[in-house]
Amino acid sequence: MPIPEEARHLPASMDDAMQSPEAAKRGTNCFGCGPTNPQGLHLKFVIDAADLTATAPVNLTRLHEGPPGYIHGGIIATLLDEAMSKLNRPLEVLAVTRNMQVDYLRPSPLNQPLTLIGRHLRREGRKLYHQAELTTAEGTILAQATGLFLVVDPAVLKRL
Numbered sequence: 001m002p003i004p005e006e007a008r009h010l011p012a013s014m015d016d017a018m019q020s021p022e023a024a025k026r027g028t029n030c031f032g033c034g035p036t037n038p039q040g041l042h043l044k045f046v047i048d049a050a051d052l053t054a055t056a057p058v059n060l061t062r063l064h065e066g067p068p069g070y071i072h073g074g075i076i077a078t079l080l081d082e083a084m085s086k087l088n089r090p091l092e093v094l095a096v097t098r099n100m101q102v103d104y105l106r107p108s109p110l111n112q113p114l115t116l117i118g119r120h121l122r123r124e125g126r127k128l129y130h131q132a133e134l135t136t137a138e139g140t141i142l143a144q145a146t147g148l149f150l151v152v153d154p155a156v157l158k159r160l
């Protein structure tokens with residue numbers, strides 16, 4: 001399966017490196033956004049390259065339950081991490097999470113349409129500072145994170 005746009009974490013300049021069948025197979029297996037991962041979250045992001053945001057609808061079920069009726073906190077962290085990682089592509093970099101801090105403001109309900117958004121804040125050399133939020137459909141913030149992502153040499157992909 002070719003890698004769909006919503007499952008790409010790499011800058012467009014690296015698309016050629018993902019052409020082989022093996023690379024495409026691995027590129028569709030991400031737990032957050034990979035369409036072929038049977039246990040994945042199958043998030044589908046829309047990237048705004050002008051505003052440097054990545055937005056996805058979220059509606060999870062009891063498979064991802066923590067407190068009864070609510071999303072598990074580790075899954076919430078995954079959602080926020082994934083939203084920030086999606087900024088690689090509009091920023092034209094290969095970067096990975098080095099550090100993130102999560103604030104769980106309110107319980108995040110299962111079986112309700114929620115919105116996940118990642119935003120780029122600033123760049124200092126290799127350091128990318130991002131932010132992400134999980135909100136209700138009405139815009140109430142349920143959880144938020146700030147993240148430090150570090151730009152890595154594209155050669156690391158060969159070692160993965």
Ligand SMILES: CCCCCCCCCC(=O)SCCNC(=O)CCNC(=O)[C@H](O)C(C)(C)COP(=O)(O)OP(=O)(O)OC[C@H]1O[C@@H](n2cnc3c(N)ncnc32)[C@H](O)[C@@H]1OP(=O)(O)O
Pocket residue numbers: 009081082085094095096097098099126127148150152157
């Ligand atoms: C392959 C792409 C696909 C992307 C998929 C995305 C999936 C979703 C996103 C993820 O979850 S990625 C997976 C989780 N992340 C990792 O597994 C990363 C594991 N960590 C590493 O591989 C290395 O730590 C890393 C490549 C990130 C950095 O190692 P380096 O040796 O290149 O950097 P170094 O430790 O020297 O730090 C670089 C700079 O950052 C600074 N720094 C590091 N940690 C910091 C911190 N916590 N706060 C502030 N600054 C920090 C550090 O001081 C230094 O500053 P200076 O350059 O100014 O000296």
